[in-house]
Amino acid sequence: MINRTTLTKELPNWTIENNTLTQHFKFINFVMAFDFMTKIAIEAEALKHHPSWTNSYNKVSISLTTHDKEEITQLDIDLAKSIDWIYNTYFNNSK
Numbered sequence: 001m002i003n004r005t006t007l008t009k010e011l012p013n014w015t016i017e018n019n020t021l022t023q024h025f026k027f028i029n030f031v032m033a034f035d036f037m038t039k040i041a042i043e044a045e046a047l048k049h050h051p052s053w054t055n056s057y058n059k060v061s062i063s064l065t066t067h068d069k070e071e072i073t074q075l076d077i078d079l080a081k082s083i084d085w086i087y088n089t090y091f092n093n094s095k
Contacts, residue, residue, distance in 0.1 A: 021064040043082045049075040
């Protein structure tokens with residue numbers, strides 16, 4: 001089982017709700033939001049672990065959990081870290 005305190009330190013921008021890591025992102029337009037999702041999709045496919053997400057114009061909400069384990073696992077943490085890296089590398093100044 002993942003230590004919640006450690007998780008909060010490792011992923012400070014993510015919230016933990018019902019055994020799910022969640023984060024909301026906002027961009028200046030739809031194209032940037034979609035570009036962000038495309039970059040995540042490539043990483044998620046490489047990890048063979050896919051997010052639950054929604055997109056509404058310039059907003060993207062992402063939830064991560066390992067459904068067959070019914071909890072947050074290392075796969076979720078790895079994908080969340082990759083998502084943070086993608087956001088910080090390509091989009092952090094686009095709010």
